[in-house]
Amino acid sequence: MGFGVSKDVIEEIRSRCDIVDLIGSFVPLKRSGTNTYKGLCPFHQEKTPSFHVDASRQMYHCFGCGKGGDVFRFYMDKENVGFSDALHMLASRVGVVIPENSGENSDPAEGRRRADARERLYRVNEDFCCFFERTLLGNPDSPPTQYLIKRGIPRDVAEKFRIGAAPDAWTACLEYGLSLGYTEEELVTSGIVRRKEETGRLFDHFKGRLTFAITNEQGRVVGFSARSLEAKPPAGKYINTPESPVFKKGNLLYALPLARKMMVEKNMAILCEGQLDTIAFHRAGFECAVAPQGTGFTEGQARILKRYANRIFLAFDADSAGQKAILRAVELLLPLSMEIKVIRIPGGKDPDELFRNGGPDAVAAAVDDAIPWLDVLVASLPERYDMDSPAGRGRAAGEVAGYLLKITSQVELELYIRKAATALQISEEAFWSELRRIQAGARRSDFSAVPTETAVPAPKPEKFASAPGLSAALLTLLELAISSEEAAKRLSELCSPEELGSEDTVGRALNAVIDAAQNGVHANAASLLGEMLIESPDPAVSRVLVEHREFADPEKALADSVAQLRRARSRESRAELLVRLRGTVDPAEKMAILKQISELR
The missing domain is CATH 1.10.860 (DNAb Helicase; Chain A)
Structure with missing residues (x-):
């Protein structure tokens, strides 16, 4: 349960985090006895308080919806996160540093050293986030500031998303970091500074770029994505913080801490290609939008989204690269039993351009008009297959079947097969046969969801109701x-x-x-x-x-x-x-x- 964190550390976090103070920061509580507090439940709508908090045992229980537990369970339910994330969030809240690899058999001194090093990296990123924000704010005529004005992003939005600018100098960040007491190695590890391999010379990684702060699920700054304002930048339009002990690109989603609440409330998430598109959706009222870091959406990011919502809307570009990205994301999301739709931006625009030209109503209309992922896949098939020939249609059916093999729910599978067969103008029986053929060819032993003509369900063990009393x-x-x-x-x-x-x-x-x-x-x-x-x-x-x-x-x-x-x-x-x-x-x-x-x- 502790994910490598020792029981002593978990107990220290629990002892420092008073449950009355924690829950009282979310909902008002009133004393209702010596050690008992009552309030309206934060997990369901009610008019009469049925939510009880026991200060002596540090537990809570709602007599309405039944939720209950300790401080960790409360944070898991309230923030809709797993135990590991709740542990780190509460540790940050009460000032406990979690040593790395702090399991029972690890070296405490080494764990503490690694934890201190990680904490220093968090501080480096936070300090430079503030530095970049000040640089942007203090240079109103600079290219980054003018670019934001051109894109219609006001100051309050820039502050909310912690947008900044790196000085247009080769060693400004290096000198500033050293003045704060950080070592050259810490600045290199954090990605703020890079070392030239040939000469060993140190230089600023984000020189002259617009910076977007990247936070982890706990809301701590772990790195940056930086946009060049040059016409043809030699290092690419966007560059990111390199992988570090705190920056794991495949496990990060831009703006997740800002999007988490609406994701849970609306049971929906919008996945965009980049930061500006994400910001556009937030400004249009869809504060459930996030973006992966870099070009690839990962299985880890898919599982993060699943924790918050069961409906996901993909808002990628309409070009061929965007369509490929949509289908790659679909492959990762299908095994998680998520409802997947695709937002099509009129005229091939991106969400940011749509918001600037049409405002919130245009964005809302695009979300309302989102179509199921299967429709996107079927519509793309004529680009790759001759749908007028039996062989071409057969190969197209094989591609669709490959996606459906990712589905783990029997009910979902049957419904998708019905839709796919209709779209491809073939019988459901033929489609089932194609699924079995592909499954057999791939030797997939886990595809038990596909029935056969002679398949007989395994008998389920009889369950007994609890005896009276x-x-x-x-x-x-x-x-x-x-x-x-x-x-x-x-x-x-x-x-x-x-x-x-x-x-x-x-x-x-x-x-x-x-x-x-x-x-x-x-x-x-x-x-x-x-x-x-x-x-x-x-x-x-x-x-x-x-x-x-x-x-x-x-x-x-x-x-x-x-x-x-x-x-x-x-x-x-x-x-x-x-x-x-x-x-x-x-x-x-x-x-x-x-x-x-x-x-x-």
């Missing part, structure tokens, strides 16, 4: 075990771990609390359950953690719940035995099962 008994025992170390130890004597169960979160939580009591760390039981809820959210467990139910006679409640648990387990076992009895024809096995049923009675 089982859940109630387990929850009462969990409440008792959390509130009392003595009760937890007593329960370990009365019930085996198997009897308490490991098939659901409540059973695992109960066994975890008992283990904590036996190992002398019962005081950490709530934190242990918070860790469980990070990986396996369960409303029943988070509710127990904030409810603090009082028992008039805890000993009697414990005995009654154990008895109820055993009766429920007996009924559960009997139901399973009856199913086995109905499914066997072996007389000896039947007699053995009947004997077991009799013993249960």
Whole structure:
């Protein structure tokens, strides 16, 4: 769960991040008892507060929507990020430096050294981001400033997206970085300065260029994309920060921290080709737009988008390179079961030009008119195949089938096959055959979604509903075990771990609390359950953690719940035995099962 981060570091972040302060920064909370706070749930619309925060156990639970857990679970749900990102975001919030490779078997000193080096790189990038912003602002007649004016980007937008300009000098950044106390090697590693291989001479990487700050998912500046304002720049129109310990191009999306909120709210993301197109969509009201770094969209970036939205709109250029980029992105997005549409800009313009000429309404109309990705693929087929010949149409069907092989959902696959067959004017049966032919040729063992004429679905194991009273008994025992170390130890004597169960979160939580009591760390039981809820959210467990139910006679409640648990387990076992009895024809096995049923009675 810690992704290489030691438990000590995780616990330090948790201890520094008070849950009341954290959640109170998102929604107003009012005290509702000694250690309890209430407020309107930040995860669903409600008029009466049903969201409870327990300060003593550092847990929250909404009695309306059921969300609950600790500070990490809250940040994961609120920011719609994974545990690793939540960990780093909260670490930054409370001032904890996470050592690199800080697992149990790593060298702490080496991990701290790497962490300090990474932190220095973050500081280099932040300092130069401010330096570039000041350079842009302080030179109103410079080419970068005039370029922004020409593109219609006002000052407030430039400030929001942290656009700047590098001085038009070969060593201005080098000298400024050294004056701040950074070493030459730090400036080279960050990409602010480059070293000429032949002579070893140091020079500014972004000399005279317009700079766009690139931030990671936590909102920290990790590098820059810089645009040349020369007619034919020798190093290319755009250059980026080279790969570094903090700048991993394939895992970064431009403007993601600014786009994340609307992505979740609208369940949509717009993927553009570059920074200016992204900014244009934001200015038009579509603040869910992002762009990959460089020309290639990666699987890592696709998975990042999937965390925030299930609908993605591709807004690439209409030229051949843009069309190829669309289809490459489609290949990466299809396995993630995302709804993919393509935004076509009228007249072959790019989104930035469309916004400047037509304003927000023109951009909104282009988004509304977006078409499914399959339509784009089918429309491009005549450029590569003779659709009037059987062989050409067959090869075209093979190309489409190659994309559909990426789909993992059976329902989606069948619907796409229906559409593709209609578009290609062939039968669905013929298309299924083509899919199987390609699948067999590629020897793909994982394409189980394609059915065959004789395929018979594998029988699914029968699931049993929980026996009456089982859940109630387990929850009462969990409440008792959390509130009392003595009760937890007593329960370990009365019930085996198997009897308490490991098939659901409540059973695992109960066994975890008992283990904590036996190992002398019962005081950490709530934190242990918070860790469980990070990986396996369960409303029943988070509710127990904030409810603090009082028992008039805890000993009697414990005995009654154990008895109820055993009766429920007996009924559960009997139901399973009856199913086995109905499914066997072996007389000896039947007699053995009947004997077991009799013993249960």
